Amino acid sequence: MRLYALGALKRYGQIFRVDTVRMTIFQPRLESVTSETLPREALEDWGERCKATARIAYAGEGEFTPGDWCRFCRGKGACRAYAGKVLAVGRLKSPPDGMTPEELSQALTEGAALSQWYDGVKEYALSLTLAGTEIPGWKAVEGRSVRKFKDPAKALDALRAAGYEEALLYDRKPKTLAQLESLTGKKAFEAILGPLVIRPKGAPALVPASDKREPYATNDPQQAFTPITD
Numbered sequence: 001m002r003l004y005a006l007g008a009l010k011r012y013g014q015i016f017r018v019d020t021v022r023m024t025i026f027q028p029r030l031e032s033v034t035s036e037t038l039p040r041e042a043l044e045d046w047g048e049r050c051k052a053t054a055r056i057a058y059a060g061e062g063e064f065t066p067g068d069w070c071r072f073c074r075g076k077g078a079c080r081a082y083a084g085k086v087l088a089v090g091r092l093k094s095p096p097d098g099m100t101p102e103e104l105s106q107a108l109t110e111g112a113a114l115s116q117w118y119d120g121v122k123e124y125a126l127s128l129t130l131a132g133t134e135i136p137g138w139k140a141v142e143g144r145s146v147r148k149f150k151d152p153a154k155a156l157d158a159l160r161a162a163g164y165e166e167a168l169l170y171d172r173k174p175k176t177l178a179q180l181e182s183l184t185g186k187k188a189f190e191a192i193l194g195p196l197v198i199r200p201k202g203a204p205a206l207v208p209a210s211d212k213r214e215p216y217a218t219n220d221p222q223q224a225f226t227p228i229t230d
């Protein structure tokens with residue numbers, strides 16, 4: 001977010017007087033809005049510090065500091081430091097009667113990193129294998145493939161010619177809510193279909209406590225009792 005803001009500052013900072021920069025990331029699918037406000041100087045100082053660190057990394061110097069940010073790193077599959085951090089999850093010691101809530105919390109947090117790290121390792125190893133490096137015990141194969149028609153129109157013509165009725169060859173399906181909204185526009189959609197739209201309760205999902213969504217209402221009386229209707 002700060003890097004984008006620095007880019008905007010570089011482009012427009014000469015034209016407009018900017019003393020304070022307010023940055024916002026809006027992720028509609030996650031219903032997440034994150035904002036930060038910084039004085040221009042503080043943002044530019046941060047950018048200079050980033051440049052210095054980037055120069056060290058680019059020269060292949062400095063220390064690896066694995067952390068939560070590694071999931072965005074393109075080198076995560078090859079990074080020894082990240083592998084060392086992630087594999088520490090295997091050192092959990094569990095009492096004989098199962099994991100404590102604290103251990104579960106640790107396992108959930110570190111297991112998420114483990115899963116992301118494993119995907120990165122697989123991707124990196126596949127690229128090496130395809131380039132000719134042999135990785136003991138592993139090989140690249142062709143993945144699952146789904147059959148399809150070379151020419152769908154010709155396939156349907158062939159069925160018609162074979163005597164199959166047109167109505168049997170097609171499904172008539174309504175457009176999705178999102179497609180209808182883009183057909184009508186938001187305003188007309190709200191006017192015509194607004195009262196007909198419901199948002200069913202989503203399935204419960206376990207997320208870190210820092211997530212902005214409200215905790216799942218497990219004692220919701222509406223869930224416990226079915227409304228009585230005549």
Ligand code: SF4
Pocket residue numbers: 064065066067069070073074075076079080081082
């Ligand atoms: S995966 Fe390695 S190189 Fe990438 S950010 Fe993490 S520590 Fe740095």
